[in-house]
Amino acid sequence: MSENKVALVTGAGQGIGRGIALKLASDGFDIAIADLPAQESKATDVIAEIEALGRRAIFVGADVSKKDDVVEAVGRAAAELGSFDVMVNNAGIAQVKPIEEVTEEELDTIFRINVNSVVWGIQAAAAKFTELGKKGRIISAASIASVKGFPILGAYSASKFAVRGLTHVASQELAPKGITVNAYAPGIVGTGMWDEIDKRLSEINGKPIGENLKENVESISLGRIETPEDVAGVVSFFAGPNAEYVTGQTLLVDGGMLYS
Numbered sequence: 107m108s109e110n111k112v113a114l115v116t117g118a119g120q121g122i123g124r125g126i127a128l129k130l131a132s133d134g135f136d137i138a139i140a141d142l143p144a145q146e147s148k149a150t151d152v153i154a155e156i157e158a159l160g161r162r163a164i165f166v167g168a169d170v171s172k173k174d175d176v177v178e179a180v181g182r183a184a185a186e187l188g189s190f191d192v193m194v195n196n197a198g199i200a201q202v203k204p205i206e207e208v209t210e211e212e213l214d215t216i217f218r219i220n221v222n223s224v225v226w227g228i229q230a231a232a233a234k235f236t237e238l239g240k241k242g243r244i245i246s247a248a249s250i251a252s253v254k255g256f257p258i259l260g261a262y263s264a265s266k267f268a269v270r271g272l273t274h275v276a277s278q279e280l281a282p283k284g285i286t287v288n289a290y291a292p293g294i295v296g297t298g299m300w301d302e303i304d305k306r307l308s309e310i311n312g313k314p315i316g317e318n319l320k321e322n323v324e325s326i327s328l329g330r331i332e333t334p335e336d337v338a339g340v341v342s343f344f345a346g347p348n349a350e351y352v353t354g355q356t357l358l359v360d361g362g363m364l365y366s
């Protein structure tokens with residue numbers, strides 16, 4: 107049996123997750139894409155891109171807010187691709203809303219998708235690594251909003267602070283098994299998420315569509331919007347041989363917005 111390496115990336119039907127899936131495939135990983143069933147046709151395109159790189163890939167329909175779905179996705183990745191080495195808890199949503207207006211349902215929704223999913227991902231991956239005797243890597247999506255709370259992104263900021271906290275805790279609890287746990291903290295990445303944030307900000311502050319995004323990008327030291335490939339480079343590092351001694355970290359990859 108060949109010694110192939112397998113990574114599961116949640117939310118890899120588009121955006122940052124797609125970029126991570128392609129980068130890890132070019133690093134030599136076979137890839138399981140776990141995304142909502144509605145994303146299957148986009149994921150099929152990503153699978154074709156991965157296969158063009160000479161790797162194997164599968165799609166698993168999953169709602170990451172549900173523990174059973176995440177356990178099932180990890181199980182299928184390992185069974186169908188023949189190993190399990192890296193878990194990327196990437197899927198997430200934004201909410202643009204003043205803190206005074208956030209509803210009980212909205213708060214539940216964003217925490218289920220952005221936070222509970224990370225707990226399920228850590229649990230499912232750690233169990234599979236233990237079963238297979240692997241020193242696996244767990245890598246989760248934080249954000250600049252995990253380091254600084256951003257106005258009108260209150261629930262989102264809180265959910266990403268939670269990802270950073272879970273990364274601290276899980277890295278210490280899983281270290282005796284040789285499993286590392288890290289997170290990436292992007293800034294402003296040109297994906298569907300920022301299209302939505304820009305639209306909602308326009309509704310709130312009346313600025314024309316695109317203006318809020320433009321103003322935010324102007325605050326980036328390196329002077330350009332971030333790409334999924336910028337983020338994927340950091341995930342590749344966390345998943346690769348040079349990060350063997352790195353754990354519990356949340357790495358800002360924001361082109362120079364926040365300084366830790």
Ligand SMILES: NC(=O)c1ccc[n+]([C@@H]2O[C@H](COP(=O)([O-])OP(=O)(O)OC[C@H]3O[C@@H](n4cnc5c(N)ncnc54)[C@H](O)[C@@H]3O)[C@@H](O)[C@H]2O)c1
Binds near residue numbers: 170171294295298
């Ligand atoms: N775009 C940014 O500027 C930015 C900045 C910092 C952090 N992030 C984080 O990066 C991650 C990816 O963001 P993106 O910009 O690529 O977003 P995106 O909206 O372009 O893509 C998100 C993906 O996650 C999937 N997803 C959403 N809910 C899901 C669920 N319940 N179950 C399974 N899949 C689900 C979507 O179907 C989609 O494929 C998120 O965690 C986000 O918070 C994004």
